[in-house]
Amino acid sequence: EAQVxxxxxxLITVTxxxxxxxxxxxMNHEYMSWYRQDPGLGLRQIYYSMNVExxxxxxxxxxxKVSRKEKRNFPLILESPSPNQTSxxxxxxxxxxxxxxxxxxxxxxxxxxxIL
Amino acid sequence: TQxxxxxxxxxxxQEGENLTVYCNSSSVFSSLQWYRQEPGEGPVLLVTVVTGGxxxxxxxxxxxxxxxxxxxxxxxxxxxxxxxxxxxxxxATGTYKYIFGTGTRLKVLx
Numbered sequence: 001e002a003q004v005x006x007x008x009x010x011l012i013t014v015t016x017x018x019x020x021x022x023x024x025x026x027m028n029h030e031y032m033s034w035y036r037q038d039p040g041l042g043l044r045q046i047y048y049s050m051n052v053e054x055x056x057x058x059x060x061x062x063x064x065k066v067s068r069k070e071k072r073n074f075p076l077i078l079e080s081p082s083p084n085q086t087s088x089x090x091x092x093x094x095x096x097x098x099x100x101x102x103x104x105x106x107x108x109x110x111x112x113x114x115i116l
Numbered sequence: 117t118q119x120x121x122x123x124x125x126x127x128x129x130q131e132g133e134n135l136t137v138y139c140n141s142s143s144v145f146s147s148l149q150w151y152r153q154e155p156g157e158g159p160v161l162l163v164t165v166v167t168g169g170x171x172x173x174x175x176x177x178x179x180x181x182x183x184x185x186x187x188x189x190x191x192x193x194x195x196x197x198x199x200x201x202x203x204x205x206x207x208a209t210g211t212y213k214y215i216f217g218t219g220t221r222l223k224v225l226x
Contacts, residue, residue, distance in 0.1 A: 004158070033214065040125070042204060043159070043216040050212060058213055090158050097212045104149070105206075105214070107158025 002027045006091050006108035013081060014116050021076045021111050023091030031097045032074040033058070033105070034066065036087040043090065049074055050097060081115045088112050119143075120207055122217035129195055130225050137190045137203055137220045145207030145215075148181055148188045153202040153219075162190075195224045 004025045013019055025032065033048040035058075045058030049068040063085055065077040074093075078085060089112075092105040120141045129135055139148070147166045151159035163172050165181035165188060172179045176199075178191040188205055205217040 031212075035216070040218060042120075042122075042218040043206075045213055045215070048213065056212070059215070092158070097208070104161035104164065105159075107160070109157055 002106070004091055004093055004106050004108040006089075006111050008111060009109065010112050012114040012116065015082055016080050019078050019081060019113075021078075021089060021091075021113070023074045023076065023108060024072050025074075025091075025093040025106070026072065027093060027095070027106065028071065029093035029095050029106070030071070031095070031103075031105075032068065032091065032093045034064070034074070034076045035090045035092065036060065036085075037090060037110075038087050046076070046089075048097075078113075081113075083115050086113060086115045120205055120215050120217035122203075122205060122220050124220060125218065126221050126223075128223045128225065131197055132194050135192050135195060135222070137192075137222075138187070139189065139205035139217050140187045141207060141215075142186065143207070143209075143215075144185050146185070146210060147208045148185070149206045149208070149214075150179055150188070150190055151204045151206060153204060159202075159204055192222075195222075197224045197226050200224050 030051045034046040035043040044060045047066040049055045091108045094103045094105045149164045150162045153159040163179045168183045168185045170181045176193045203220045207215045
């Protein structure tokens, strides 16, 4: 089954304790992306990756890191989490970024992070 | 920063009524996608509109992309309880980013 898998689904942790949220897709997609979703703000793009070893900042990259060493995996790293990073996080992938075409983003089911 | 404003933010209607959701920006997008999100799940694509002035229909849902590719609308005819959910628009920029709207939470009452 084609899917985007995020882990963990839920995490409660404390300020400053490094954490990684994993994201894996089995569709051989080139474009992958991380978003955070906060009430009243919609989804905001944190980082995106056009392909292996190619990553770039989205609109809200502060406090986050990513890597893309393999095509299928795109982990999100919070080196020193803070309470303002408490949010619902989504990973998404698409075959490619085709702004002029039909390239739907496939989303994972989300990771709810609470940072105390 | 490019922004996409959706209106209304919340909408509660009776089954059988019609509704329109708007997605507006001052920026031009190369395409615009509409997603629906259910609680506990990620957004799922409904449609992509690409050409200015384009109209696409998906059963009772009609999507329109503005002539200038800065705005879009979603019209639902004869809403059903199964249409309940969070509707999100997302614009594709010229710099490989997606900008999402603030969302419209629709509740259709039986």
